[in-house]
Amino acid sequence: MENLTNQDLHFVVSRLPKDLVVGIKNHKLIVAGGFIRETISGGKVSDIDLFGQSVDTLKLAALELAQDRKGRMFNTDNAITVLSPPRLPIQFITKWLFTEPSLCVDSFDFTVCQAGIWWDGENWQSTISPAFYPDLAAKRLVYTYPVRIEAAGGSMLRVRKFLQRGYSIQSASLAGVIARLCGSIDFRRGYDEKDAAKIITALLREVDPLTVVDGVDLLDEHEVVAQEAKP
Numbered sequence: 056m057e058n059l060t061n062q063d064l065h066f067v068v069s070r071l072p073k074d075l076v077v078g079i080k081n082h083k084l085i086v087a088g089g090f091i092r093e094t095i096s097g098g099k100v101s102d103i104d105l106f107g108q109s110v111d112t113l114k115l116a117a118l119e120l121a122q123d124r125k126g127r128m129f130n131t132d133n134a135i136t137v138l139s140p141p142r143l144p145i146q147f148i149t150k151w152l153f154t155e156p157s158l159c160v161d162s163f164d165f166t167v168c169q170a171g172i173w174w175d176g177e178n179w180q181s182t183i184s185p186a187f188y189p190d191l192a193a194k195r196l197v198y199t200y201p202v203r204i205e206a207a208g209g210s211m212l213r214v215r216k217f218l219q220r221g222y223s224i225q226s227a228s229l230a231g232v233i234a235r236l237c238g239s240i241d242f243r244r245g246y247d248e249k250d251a252a253k254i255i256t257a258l259l260r261e262v263d264p265l266t267v268v269d270g271v272d273l274l275d276e277h278e279v280v281a282q283e284a285k286p
Contacts, residue, residue, distance in 0.1 A: 056157055059091075059170065059181040067094050067172060068179050074123055075103065075145060080174045082107060082116040084147075085156050087171035088163060095170075096191055098220070102136075102144040106151065106159045106171075113147040120145060151203060157182050164210045164232075165217070166190045166197045194221055198228035200235075211236050 059067070071079070071086070079086065085106040093100045107113045117135040121128045126139030133150040153159040160171040160182050169184035190197050196217050198210065210232045214224060224232075240251060 056160065056182045057185050057187075059095075059172070059183055063095050064172060064179060064181050067091050067181075070094050070100075071103070072142070074120065078116045078120055079105070082112050083173070084113075084116060085153065085159050085171050085173045087156075087159050088168045091170040091172065092167055092191060100143060102146050104134075104146045104148055106148050106153055108152055108154055110149045110152065113149050117145075117147040156180070160184065161199075162201050162203050164199055164201045164213065166199060167195075167217075167222075169199070194223060196222050196224035196228055198224075198231040200231055208236055 058064075067086075067090075068076075070090075078084065086103060087106055088104045090100055090103045092098070105113070105116070107116070114135060117128055117137055120126070121137045121139070124137065124139035124142065126137050126142075129136040129138060133148065135147040135149060137145045137147070151159075151162060153162070156171045156173050160169045163169045166184045166186040167190050170181070170187055171183075172179060172181045174180075184199075186197060189195075196214065214229070214232055218224070237251075240246065
């Protein structure tokens with residue numbers, strides 16, 4: 056793994072909300088994925104994803120932020136989302152837990168997402184895939200074959216999102232995404248193409264995003280269900 060340039064690291068940190076920085080430092084959270092990519096590339100940031108070592112830590116951090124912002128918490132099996140329009144949605148990812156930032160960054164399915172920053176107690180630190188900068192510059196999707204429990208259609212839906220944003224994907228990476236999706240189908244049962252298509256459609260719908268919650272566009276793969284933030 057490599058690191059962000061000092062200039063990019065300082066720029067990404069400067070774009071973090073001040074109240075969120077407090078929570079990141081207090082709870083030893085990791086910022087990773089799309090926020091870093093879009094901030095560096097000048098794209099549109101849709102939310103900020105945070106990762107941690109335990110579900111309890113993430114829940115506490117989310118609750119503190121929701122109370123401080125007088126916002127609302129939305130819970131799913133994947134994440135806790137704090138909404139306080141017009142501010143950016145903040146997602147505390149509970150499905151995947153990490154003891155080390157490098158493990159978090161390694162878990163992303165495309166190299167342009169493999170970037171993370173955190174506070175080590177004294178300074179801001181970062182880690183990225185060696186392919187992060189060149190693939191981001193080329194707007195190229197390279198599949199990483201992540202070893203993690205995830206919805207089978209998740210990466211395919213992210214491919215669709217990236218293609219809409221002007222990215223390209225070469226056949227080898229697209230084949231990897233398709234293989235992950237088809238790997239969840241037991242073709243020994245004698246499915247024909249139409250049957251397989253129905254199953255794949257269901258797998259894609261399983262993680263299809265709910266795009267509007269309380270008037271806020273959530274352009275991600277986490278379906279949300281409303282729940283009031285309580286002390």
